[in-house]
Amino acid sequence: MPATYIETRLTLNPEYNEILMAELAEIGYESFVESNDGLSAYIPETDFDLEALQQLVERYQALTEISLEYEQLETKNWNEEWERNYQPIEVAGKIRVRASYHTPDPSFEYDIVIDPKMSFGTGHHETTTLVMEQQLSLDQREKSVLDVGSGTGILAILAEKLGATRLTAFDIEEWAYLNAVENAEMNGCTHIHVFQGTIADCPPDTYDIVLANINRNILLQEIPTYVSFLAPGGTLMVSGFYEFDIADIVQKAQEADLRLVTQKTLNQWAVLRFEKP
Structure with missing residues (x-):
């Protein structure tokens, strides 16, 4: 039976749309529609938490005028609705x-098939695009890769297409885990092991490359843990945060003895690439 959804409408300065979408995604919102007046966000009724939503709005009231409305929407298959507007994207030609x-x-040299089922990571978001661009410039032949918070599995899939031969991907959400398994199979990937869980559930091992496209707070907490999974000379690539967070992320990485190699931004989102000595 199709899920019942709540539509939340936020009226605010549209300059804050992107960061609010990232914050809303953290509390369970699955899709968004932007406008000149702010944005609308959609979440299954079973996941709707009014208190968490109000706390989020209160945190941003000092930065922008913001008002909140929400209502229950008619029941329909939102995956089908979303798919009608899902267009292919191109990365770096x-x-x-x-x-x-x-x-x-x-x-195109690399054809990637992603049926997202509402998982994050279709390539449409700037952070996914930024990481994929960086992957193209990174030698992944015969390498091992750990994809943290893998969503649809798109980064691990690209890594295998670029030659990686041992890949582990995981996500805390069951629907993301199942979706990543489906997408890996659709792309003919045979070297990707996907599981549901967190970095704490990842068996001790070392990897040549660790990819983490998550968010600022989790990165600041977990970068030292990622480094423990990284082989000497290995690469850590992180995204999911804004350019004004770069200094904090770099500081945390340098405290873990990583060296910054590359940084790039797109529409205020950032990607950082580090190397372990």
Whole structure:
């Protein structure tokens, strides 16, 4: 039976749309529609937490005028509604990310099929695009890769297409875990092991590359743990935060003896690439 959804409408300075979407995603919101007056966000009624929503709005009231409305929407299949507007995207002229119902385009070197089922990571978000661009410039042949908070599995899938031969991906959400398994199979990936859990559930091991496209707070907490999984000379790539958070992320990484190699921003979102001595 299709889920019942709550529509939350936030009226605010649209300059804050992106950061509010990231914050709302952290409390369970699955999709968003932006406008010149703010944004609308959608969450299953079973996951709706009014207190958490009000606390979030209060945190940003010092930065922008913000008002809140919400209502229950009619029951419908929101995955089908979303799919109607899901268009393929292109990354760096080499990668095309599409759904299974889109026709392949052989002019792209890497064809990635993602049926997101509302998981984060279709390539449409700036942070996913930023990480994928960096992956293209990183030698992953015969390498081992750990994908932290993998969502749809898109980064692990690209890593295998770029030559990685041992990959572990995990996400705390069951629907993301199941979706990553489906997407890996659709892309013919045979080297990706996916599980449901957190970094604490990851068996002790070392990897040549660790990818973490999550958010600022989790990164600040977990970067030292990621480093413990990183082989000497290995690469840690992080995204999911704004450019004004770069200094805090760099400081935490340097405290863990990492060296900053690359940083790039897109529409105020950032990606950082570090190396372990």
